Amino acid sequence: MNFSLTDDQSSVLSGLDQLLGQFDEPGVRHAVTHVYSAALAEALAQAGFLDVAREAGFGALDAALLVERVAREPHVVEAGASALIAPILPIDAGVRPIALLSGDLTGVARFLPVASLLVVDRGDHALLLPVDRDKVEPVETLLAYPYGKLAEVDPALGTRFEDVKAIRRRWRVALAAEAAGCMAAALAAVIEHVTARFAFGRPLGSLQAIHHRLAMASETAESTRWLALRAAWSDDPADAAVAAGFAQSRIAQFTYDLHQFSGAMGLTLEFPLHLWTYRLRALASELGGASQQARELAKTVWGEAA
Amino acid sequence: MEFGWTPEEQAHRQRIRALLEETLPSNWEEISVHGPGSDAQTAYSKEFCALLAERGLLVPHWPVEHGGEDAPVWRQFILGEEMWAAGEPRGAQYMNVNWVGPVLMRFGTPEQLDKHLPPVRRGDAIWCQGFSEPSAGSDLAALSTTAAPVEGGYRVTGSKIWTSYAGKADRCFLLARIPPAAGGAAGKAAIVILLTDMRSPGIQVKQIPALVGEGDIHEVFFDDVFVPSEDRLGAEGQAWEIINFALQNERVGIARYEFSRRMLDRAVARLKAQGRWGDAVIQDRAARALMLCEAARMLVYRVVDGKARDLPPDAFASVARWAVVQADNGVNDFMTEFLPDGLLGADPVQQAHHQRAIAAGVASGAAEIQLNLIARRWLGLPGEPARK
Numbered sequence: 037m038n039f040s041l042t043d044d045q046s047s048v049l050s051g052l053d054q055l056l057g058q059f060d061e062p063g064v065r066h067a068v069t070h071v072y073s074a075a076l077a078e079a080l081a082q083a084g085f086l087d088v089a090r091e092a093g094f095g096a097l098d099a100a101l102l103v104e105r106v107a108r109e110p111h112v113v114e115a116g117a118s119a120l121i122a123p124i125l126p127i128d129a130g131v132r133p134i135a136l137l138s139g140d141l142t143g144v145a146r147f148l149p150v151a152s153l154l155v156v157d158r159g160d161h162a163l164l165l166p167v168d169r170d171k172v173e174p175v176e177t178l179l180a181y182p183y184g185k186l187a188e189v190d191p192a193l194g195t196r197f198e199d200v201k202a203i204r205r206r207w208r209v210a211l212a213a214e215a216a217g218c219m220a221a222a223l224a225a226v227i228e229h230v231t232a233r234f235a236f237g238r239p240l241g242s243l244q245a246i247h248h249r250l251a252m253a254s255e256t257a258e259s260t261r262w263l264a265l266r267a268a269w270s271d272d273p274a275d276a277a278v279a280a281g282f283a284q285s286r287i288a289q290f291t292y293d294l295h296q297f298s299g300a301m302g303l304t305l306e307f308p309l310h311l312w313t314y315r316l317r318a319l320a321s322e323l324g325g326a327s328q329q330a331r332e333l334a335k336t337v338w339g340e341a342a
Numbered sequence: 343m344e345f346g347w348t349p350e351e352q353a354h355r356q357r358i359r360a361l362l363e364e365t366l367p368s369n370w371e372e373i374s375v376h377g378p379g380s381d382a383q384t385a386y387s388k389e390f391c392a393l394l395a396e397r398g399l400l401v402p403h404w405p406v407e408h409g410g411e412d413a414p415v416w417r418q419f420i421l422g423e424e425m426w427a428a429g430e431p432r433g434a435q436y437m438n439v440n441w442v443g444p445v446l447m448r449f450g451t452p453e454q455l456d457k458h459l460p461p462v463r464r465g466d467a468i469w470c471q472g473f474s475e476p477s478a479g480s481d482l483a484a485l486s487t488t489a490a491p492v493e494g495g496y497r498v499t500g501s502k503i504w505t506s507y508a509g510k511a512d513r514c515f516l517l518a519r520i521p522p523a524a525g526g527a528a529g530k531a532a533i534v535i536l537l538t539d540m541r542s543p544g545i546q547v548k549q550i551p552a553l554v555g556e557g558d559i560h561e562v563f564f565d566d567v568f569v570p571s572e573d574r575l576g577a578e579g580q581a582w583e584i585i586n587f588a589l590q591n592e593r594v595g596i597a598r599y600e601f602s603r604r605m606l607d608r609a610v611a612r613l614k615a616q617g618r619w620g621d622a623v624i625q626d627r628a629a630r631a632l633m634l635c636e637a638a639r640m641l642v643y644r645v646v647d648g649k650a651r652d653l654p655p656d657a658f659a660s661v662a663r664w665a666v667v668q669a670d671n672g673v674n675d676f677m678t679e680f681l682p683d684g685l686l687g688a689d690p691v692q693q694a695h696h697q698r699a700i701a702a703g704v705a706s707g708a709a710e711i712q713l714n715l716i717a718r719r720w721l722g723l724p725g726e727p728a729r730k
Contacts, residue, residue, distance in 0.1 A: 037344060037345060037346070037347065037351075037646075037647060037650075038343060038344045038651075039643070039644050039647040039648075040343065040647075040651065041343055041345060042343060045343060080469040097343060101343075141455060150557075166350075174615065179544060183567045223721075227721055227722070227723065230723065231723065231724060235564045237725045238724075238727055241723040241724050242723065242725060242726050242727065243726075244714070244726060245710065246717075246723070247713060247714060247717030247718070247723055247726075248710065248713040248714075250717060250719070250721055250723065251660075251664070251713040251714075251716035251720075252664065252713065254362060254661060254716055254720060254721055255637075255641070255661050255665050255668075255716070258641060258644075258658075258661055259637035259640065259641060259665055262637075262640035262641065262643075262644060263633075263636060263637060263640055265343065265345070266345045266640060269343065269344070269345045269346075272344075275636075277629075278632065278633050278636045281629065281630070281633050282633040282634075282636070282637055283635065285630060296358075325628050326630070329629075330625070330626040330627075330629035330630050330633070331622055331625050331626055331629065333629040333632065333633070334625035334626070334628055334629040334632075335625070337629070337632065338607075338610045338614075338619070338625075338628070340619075340620075341614065341617075341619040341620035
């Protein structure tokens, strides 16, 4: 048991921080629901970060660390599926961005308007479909990702992949790691706000009601982070369900509190909080939501009914 | 970063499980449900801790010069996890090995070490913690029990409350204040720590009947009790530093989530036996309780990891404590809703867990105090303005 970064991990994250530092700000000053950055996605890919799990001596844990760190950025890029799921799929390295979907092939999916590949969980198998972006209909939403759907899909164009459980396991890890990054960034933004904003002659953040609920929010963020990293390390289905389910079960309270403490500012697009909280709210329902992860977890740990 | 156990750690855990299997009497469950402060468990703890001492499993984490083996922090923590999950057969003595001993080693005189460490090492010492008072619970600095300096020592007057194990204790780790009239400084600086002999004349112990278990909480009255100077731990004015050191060790010393985790297994087995496990709602709720246990586990491990790597303590221990309280209560709530018969005589172990869970947010100071500490020391939020 050792919670410190290895030298290799420190080196990767330090390089990542340098790269992310070059993509500071522009775009997020605009009043928009999300800021997808194709340039950042390209830079991450070019520098090899999104393929870190394919490198000798690296693996899913390193990919999860990367996903968590990238999710703290106000810009949104598709990192979870590329870094954590792509390495287990029968596809060439570099096929990205990847959109993920459960069930109906024509459902609405995160990142579909920018994706090269759509991975659909069909229950007993997965279907890997190349995406013709010209055929993707963008979907307007408050949820802070680019969303889209395909009007029609020919399943015959897809590649069948049998190990759908492995996809779900990695999807849960990616979801939890991304949620952890969003939580950390959203919490930091609100701490800054309540420290700077004065009411009744004192900083808002000195009120005990706010102390307590932000302290609880920090427990949520820390638990989400460590559960996600453990799940990435073990690549175990129960750990993955714990990580995703825990994150999803806490998102409603976490996002409510953070918006509440930001007052009316938190309802504007000018204040960047929504760039993380509306990613979290999108993640809350993915893969069937917290209840689905919980029931999967129960079956994995304790088995079916006798 | 590594979240697994070494082969040595796994073997250590197996060794402890085997020892528990081999040693615990057939009526252990019956003994353990009364709680660590009960007559039955206190009596058994002396037998059990003596055995642990004999097998080198009581204080291996202590330094060699104090009778330990300098064993890694994780080894002791694994022992704690297994003990707590088994109902804590060390009884009150877990406290001695977790923090009383280490605090004495850090701040005690050679004479104090000679006097107090051997009984702890033998598994034959019961200590109690004289911290809380009727008007000073979580606000420990408000304590008013006085220690008036007299020739050769102090005269202690006042009372303590919620004191676990006091009815059986040989010694009390007692906090008292030098009164201003006797030259005591203001605030925390006036507090002294007195390693008080519980057989001293003038001490009266009264058990408080409670929901949380037999013999767990008491009132202790001190009526002009003489404590010799050689029983004062540290210098006058140093007590707060020592208390903080002690609390850091205490707050992560108990692996409560592990007992809760195993209670969940027990609950699911009962639900299966009753033919109710197919209910998706029950599965959902059981797994959500499990998630809380695993979150608490990871945060506690993060604290222990810091200790194992000799990092300076930080406020993360408070974050972990909050998660542990959520886990204990999450499991308790689940069982109370879906297995209420456990509290109606069908499962005494469930009732014992219930009793520990309802105390989880209060024992060692209210969990809301931890939230204050997280806000100020972990998140860096501004403090509340001082009252005028």
